Amino acid sequence: MTIVPKQRALGQVEADTPHSLVVRxxxxxxxxxxxxxxxxxxxxxxxxxxxLNAAKSNAILICHALTGDQHVANTHPxxxxxxxxxxxxxxxxxxxxxxxxxIAANVVGGCMGTTGPASTDPATGRAYGLDLPxxxxxxxxxxxxxxxxxxGIETLFSVIGGSMGGMQVLQWAASYPERVFSAMPIxxxxxxxxxxxxxxxxxxxxxxxxxxxxxxxYLDEGTNPNKGLAVARMAAxxxxxxxxxxxRKFGRNYQDRAAPTxxxxxxxxxxxxxxxxxxxxxxxxxANSYLYVTRACDYFxxxxxxxxxxxxxxxxxxxxxxxxxxxxxWLYPTSDSRAIVHALNAAAASVSFVxxxxxxxxxxxxxxxxxxxxxxxxxxxxxxxxRGIAEH
Amino acid sequence: MTIVPKQRALGQVEADTPHSLVVRxxxxxxxxxxxxxxxxxxxxxxxxxxxLNAAKSNAILICHALTGDQHVANTHPxxxxxxxxxxxxxxxxxxxxxxxxxIAANVVGGCMGTTGPASTDPATGRAYGLDLPxxxxxxxxxxxxxxxxxxGIETLFSVIGGSMGGMQVLQWAASYPERVFSAMPIxxxxxxxxxxxxxxxxxxxxxxxxxxxxxxxYLDEGTNPNKGLAVARMAAxxxxxxxxxxxRKFGRNYQDRAAPTxxxxxxxxxxxxxxxxxxxxxxxxxANSYLYVTRACDYFxxxxxxxxxxxxxxxxxxxxxxxxxxxxxWLYPTSDSRAIVHALNAAAASVSFVxxxxxxxxxxxxxxxxxxxxxxxxxxxxxxxxRGIAEH
Numbered sequence: 001m002t003i004v005p006k007q008r009a010l011g012q013v014e015a016d017t018p019h020s021l022v023v024r025x026x027x028x029x030x031x032x033x034x035x036x037x038x039x040x041x042x043x044x045x046x047x048x049x050x051x052l053n054a055a056k057s058n059a060i061l062i063c064h065a066l067t068g069d070q071h072v073a074n075t076h077p078x079x080x081x082x083x084x085x086x087x088x089x090x091x092x093x094x095x096x097x098x099x100x101x102x103i104a105a106n107v108v109g110g111c112m113g114t115t116g117p118a119s120t121d122p123a124t125g126r127a128y129g130l131d132l133p134x135x136x137x138x139x140x141x142x143x144x145x146x147x148x149x150x151x152g153i154e155t156l157f158s159v160i161g162g163s164m165g166g167m168q169v170l171q172w173a174a175s176y177p178e179r180v181f182s183a184m185p186i187x188x189x190x191x192x193x194x195x196x197x198x199x200x201x202x203x204x205x206x207x208x209x210x211x212x213x214x215x216x217x218y219l220d221e222g223t224n225p226n227k228g229l230a231v232a233r234m235a236a237x238x239x240x241x242x243x244x245x246x247x248r249k250f251g252r253n254y255q256d257r258a259a260p261t262x263x264x265x266x267x268x269x270x271x272x273x274x275x276x277x278x279x280x281x282x283x284x285x286x287a288n289s290y291l292y293v294t295r296a297c298d299y300f301x302x303x304x305x306x307x308x309x310x311x312x313x314x315x316x317x318x319x320x321x322x323x324x325x326x327x328x329x330w331l332y333p334t335s336d337s338r339a340i341v342h343a344l345n346a347a348a349a350s351v352s353f354v355x356x357x358x359x360x361x362x363x364x365x366x367x368x369x370x371x372x373x374x375x376x377x378x379x380x381x382x383x384x385x386x387r388g389i390a391e392h
Numbered sequence: 393m394t395i396v397p398k399q400r401a402l403g404q405v406e407a408d409t410p411h412s413l414v415v416r417x418x419x420x421x422x423x424x425x426x427x428x429x430x431x432x433x434x435x436x437x438x439x440x441x442x443x444l445n446a447a448k449s450n451a452i453l454i455c456h457a458l459t460g461d462q463h464v465a466n467t468h469p470x471x472x473x474x475x476x477x478x479x480x481x482x483x484x485x486x487x488x489x490x491x492x493x494x495i496a497a498n499v500v501g502g503c504m505g506t507t508g509p510a511s512t513d514p515a516t517g518r519a520y521g522l523d524l525p526x527x528x529x530x531x532x533x534x535x536x537x538x539x540x541x542x543x544g545i546e547t548l549f550s551v552i553g554g555s556m557g558g559m560q561v562l563q564w565a566a567s568y569p570e571r572v573f574s575a576m577p578i579x580x581x582x583x584x585x586x587x588x589x590x591x592x593x594x595x596x597x598x599x600x601x602x603x604x605x606x607x608x609x610y611l612d613e614g615t616n617p618n619k620g621l622a623v624a625r626m627a628a629x630x631x632x633x634x635x636x637x638x639x640r641k642f643g644r645n646y647q648d649r650a651a652p653t654x655x656x657x658x659x660x661x662x663x664x665x666x667x668x669x670x671x672x673x674x675x676x677x678x679a680n681s682y683l684y685v686t687r688a689c690d691y692f693x694x695x696x697x698x699x700x701x702x703x704x705x706x707x708x709x710x711x712x713x714x715x716x717x718x719x720x721x722w723l724y725p726t727s728d729s730r731a732i733v734h735a736l737n738a739a740a741a742s743v744s745f746v747x748x749x750x751x752x753x754x755x756x757x758x759x760x761x762x763x764x765x766x767x768x769x770x771x772x773x774x775x776x777x778x779r780g781i782a783e784h
Contacts (some may be wrong), residue, residue, distance in 0.1 A: 036655040134654040194638035194662045195630065201663045202627045204656060205670070206598055209619035209687050227601035235594045238587065243722075246586035252693060260691055262427040262526040264596060264683060268690070269584045269592045278597070291656060298660070299652055301644060330635075330722075 015286065016111025016120050016125075019077035020045040020070055020106070023150050026210035031108065031143055034299075035133040041122065044147045045113025046070050046105035049089060050097035052153070058389050059153045060095060061144060061162030063105040064237075065365075067285055069112040070104040073097070078284045087096035087333075087368045094377035099389065100157065106169075108143045109292035117288035118219065127288075130216040135292050137164070137300045141171045145179070155179050157387055158380060162186035162365030163332065164293065167300050170340065172320070174302060174313040182320040184376065187329050187365040189336035190310050190343070191301035196331065199239055200294035203232030207287050211326040216288050229280030229287040237277045242328035242361035246270060303343075310343035317344075318389050320386070321351040322379040324365075324372065331362040352379070407519075407678065408512050410505025411469035412437040412462055412498070415542050423500065423535055424686030426691075427525035433514065436539045437505025438497035441481060442489035444545070450781050451545045452487060452772075454496040454538060455553030455560035457757075458628075458685050459677055461504040462496040465489070470676045479760045486769035491781065492549065499560075501527035501534045501684035508613065509680035519680075522608035526701050527684050529556070531690045533563045537571070546573050549779055550772060554578035554579050554757030556685065557726065559692050562732065565713070566694060566705040574712040574775040576768065579721050579757040581728035582702050582735070583693035588723065591631055592686035599679050621679040622670030634720035634753035638662060695735075702735035709736075712778070713743040714771040716757075716764065723754040725740045743772065 024043045025031065030038035047070045053060060062072050062085065073089040075082060089095040089102055106114035109132070123127045148156070159172045159180050166188020173183045189196070207213055210228030238246075250270040254260070254324050257267065266272040306312035321344055325337035334355050344351040354375045358364045364372065384391075414437045417423065422430035439462045444451060454464050454477065464480040467474060481487040481494055498506035501524070513520045540548070550563045553571055558580020565575045581588070599605055602620030606613050630638075640660040646652070649659065658664040698704035713736055717729035726747050736743040746767045750756045756764065776783075 066512045130656070189646065193635065194642045194644065194660075195635045197644070197660050198626075198630045198638065198662050198666055201658075201660075201666055202623065202630065205626060205667070206601075208656075209598075209623050211603060231594065231598045231601055232622065234590075234597060238590045238594065239447070243585065243587045244588065250586045252583065252586065252589070264522070264600075264687065266593075268586075268589050268593075270590050274590055274593055294658065379559065 013119035014078060014113055015111045015116060018045040018106075019328075020047055020113050021058065022046075022113055023147060023222060025146055029146065031139065032147065033133050033139045034136040037133050039133060041115075042108070042143060043113065043115050044105050044108075044143055047072060047074060048101060049073050049102040050100055052101040053389070056153055057155070057387055058099065058157050059101045059103060059148075060158045060160060061148070061156050061172075062089065062095070062102060063144070063159065063165035063172075064104065064107065065161070065163035065165045066279070066297065067290070068165070069110060071112070072102070072104040076284075082380065084366060087262075088373065088376065094373045095160070095380065099384070099391065100380070102112045103147070103151070105144055107135075107140040107293065109140070109289060109296060111286035111289040114143070116286065117216065117292055118286040127219040129219070129288055134299075135296050137167045137171050137296050138305075140296065141175055144168070144172075145176060148179070155181060157389065158182040158184060158383060160184040160186070160376075161188075163188060163362065164297050166332075167297065169328050170302055173317060173319050174306070177314075177317045177319060180319045181387055182322070182379070184322045184324065184379060185337075185340065186324040187326055187332050187337075187362055188340070189332045190303060190340050192298050193336075195311050197298045199236060200298055203294060204236050205289050206231040206235065207291060211289060218287070225287045226282040229282050229285065229290060232290060233281040234274045234278045237274060240361060240363045241282045242330065242359055244328060244359040245361050248359070308341065313345035314344055314347035314349055317347060317349045319349065320383055321349055322375070323351060323353045324375060325355050326360070326362070326364040326372075327355060327357050328359045329362040329364065343389070406470060406505055407503045407508060410437040410498075412439055412505045414438075414505055415539060417538055422536065423531065423538065425469065425525050425531045426528040428524050431525060433507075434500070434535060434538075435505065435507050435584075436497050436500075436535055438495060438539060439466060441465050441494040442492055444493040445781070448545055449547070449779055450491065450549050451493045451495060451540075452565075453496060453540070453548050453551045454481065454487070455536070455551065455554070455557035456496060456499065457555035457557045458689065459673070459682070460557070462498045462504060463504070464494070464496040476758060480765065480768065486765045487552065487772065491776070491783065492772070495539070495543070497536055497539050499527075499532040499685065501532070501681060501688060503678035503681040504561075506535070508678065509608065509684055510678040519611040521611070521680055524684070526691075527688050529559045529563050529688050530567065530697075533560050533567055536560070536564075536713060537568060538618065540571070547573060549781065550574040550576065550775060552576040552578070552768075555580060555754065558691050558724075559689065562694055562705075563714060565709060565711050566698070569706075569709045569711060572711045574714070574771070574780055576714045576716065576771060577729075578716040579718055579724050579729075579749060579754055580732070581724045582695060582732050584690050585728075589690045591628060592690055594627050596683050598623040598627065599682060605679060608740065610679070617679045618674040621674050621677065621682060624682060625673040626666045626670045629666060631723045632753060632755045634722065634751055636720060636751040637753050638703035640751070702731065703738035706736055706739035706741055709739060709741050711741065712775055713741055714767070715743060715745045717747050718752070718754070718756040718764075719747060719749050720751045721754040722755065
């Protein structure tokens with residue numbers, strides 16, 4: 001027998017030995033998954049910022065997007081870059097860690113320390129790969145609820161997230177209405193559209209077409225489907241930016257040259273940019289994880305769990321909602337947010353709706369857009385007064 | 393030395409032995425290419441429909457789109473399906489072959505009989521692969537002009553095409569204004585946008601990431617980058633359809649099942665559809681050809697050849713234009729057509745502009761959209777009267 005050395009990328013090392021706090025749930029507290037199983041052991045890796053007050057009333061859960069993670073406001077252990085929401089979360093920031101206790105957990109199926117396909121299955125000593133049951137948005141939220149139980153937090157002051165994070169916010173409000181005082185789904189949708197599924201399927205096919213993917217067993221076999229994963233990331237990345245933003249940032253500008261080379265080199269800046277996005281992504285993300293988190297989004301259809309009525313998902317809710325969309329987001333356009341607002345109105349919920357004017361596309365939720373930051377600060381301030389959370 | 397058998401797909405067989413008329417231009421009549429060379433020998437494969445009148449005044453050139461070909465109105469020799477515009481072109485159809493002489497040629501860089509990367513280089517006996525110089529839209533049009541010279545046709549009654557075909561139409565009007573009586577660019581743009589380039593680059597990277605691509609030498613090595621090509625096609629295909637059309641046709645409907653399988657099977661109809669589009673495409677198209685034709689589009693920037701002024705490209709034109717766009721086309725949206733119309737107006741050209749209301753996206757130019765068909769018929773009728781072409 002040939003021993004193939006495992007060559008794990010930096011990001012894959014985090015799967016088993018994360019630079020994060022980790023709570024492990026054993027078979028006495030399994031995760032009940034939509035796929036129909038009780039899964040254990042489950043590790044949940046998380047970060048916290050700020051301090052929980054005595055009343056335990058100031059906890060905010062931040063849910064991350066598709067390829068995000070728990071490193072919201074600290075230096076990322078793999079890339080060395082600032083946390084993905086370090087502009088939004090911190091002392092004196094809109095999500096003020098002097099006032100609120102912020103929790104962020106890696107999602108189930110992720111690759112930054114919460115159990116995912118790159119994690120080692122203790123039963124076999126090998127990575128789960130595709131043996132991990134498929135994960136849904138509801139599964140992710142159930143695991144987060146288990147984390148909160150572990151932390152002794154009964155009620156969240158707020159649950160906030162953009163994109164796939166926004167789906168988790170909606171699921172939280174639907175699954176645990178009594179545990180959510182306020183909720184802010186940003187640039188999200190209550191269900192994945194046909195076009196959304198289509199783009200994700202292209203990404204999955206790109207990964208699976210890579211012969212180094214080896215039916216998901218690449219970690220055992222010492223191969224690496226980086227090329228497929230990079231193509232998947234490139235395709236997805238286009239959907240995160242608006243056509244206008246691309247035109248403004250890159251247009252038809254050449255990359256370090258005055259004229260086309262008449263070759264397949266990256267003549268254009270946009271090509272160079274996309275190649276860089278693909279190449280840098282594979283250093284921090286696991287290919288199978290990408291399959292799992294995209295699939296979780298595709299399966300998301302909140303109304304489907306409530307007889308086809310999105311309003312029914314929010315029936316009787318006392319949660320205060322602030323729904324945010326961005327004008328140039330074509331991945332989860334304003335119409336998706338409007339559908340959520342209509343359902344919340346039909347459920348007589350407390351909801352405000354803010355459509356932010358920007359040409360920066362879906363990625364605007366990650367960027368320092370002043371009106372968006374002011375909206376977040378204002379919504380939380382008002383909710384904090386209603387909740388009786390002291391000002392800093 | 394090991395002889396690797398060439399396993400050419402059906403589509404690749406057409407590259408050297410097409411089911412079409414072929415004219416060959418030898419080194420006494422080389423193709424002057426934008427890449428800076430005089431290329432020979434060049435084969436141009438073409439189809440004709442109808443009959444040229446005595447005055448040679450009724451010729452219409454149809455320019456095909458990215459992966460289209462010369463088989464406009466006859467059964468396709470590889471797929472056995474009707475020609476791609478058989479609804480538009482034929483006896484009594486809007487482009488009436490009882491009245492007009494219709495010519496369609498495979499573009500340079502294609503794979504259906506005009507010289508392209510899958511064609512055999514007579515100097516080596518091997519496929520050109522990436523040794524073929526990069527091809528531009530202007531090169532394609534130059535080759536078409538050589539074909540018209542060969543056919544003894546001085547002036548085209550009309551030149552018509554959609555998408556990349558529309559780019560050729562614009563290039564014809566700019567390069568050979570005196571040879572174009574009327575012109576109909578459909579669902580086109582005078583330059584490729586940053587987002588357009590981005591999607592093409594994803595497709596190229598998907599092909600090049602396939603280890604069977606072998607730096608473009610797969611025909612020699614008996615390999616086949618079908619997986620990469622299929623992913624490229626899937627990504628592109630999403631851009632051909634509107635979000636609304638996808639939602640209407642597929643929505644979140646399951647494929648032959650009542651519930652999700654919690655696997656990576658094609659649970660959703662849209663996934664099944666995309667996989668089919670990818671799988672069927674590779675039977676008729678060559679991967680290197682895909683690189684060439686996408687690159688030709690990316691390089692297209694008509695104003696760039698005229699000091700940055702699109703109006704200058706059309707200065708003094710006597711050609712009658714009809715510019716057509718579709719409301720739900722997000723690949724080459726109406727704003728792109730409007731920019732063409734503005735330039736034509738600035739050049740004091742005769743131009744009508746029709747924006748067709750449809751939710752069918754970019755692909756509408758290939759579909760039987762009544763208002764579009766009526767527009768085409770009406771524009772040609774009026775132009776034919778002005779040109780003195782007898783009614784049938």
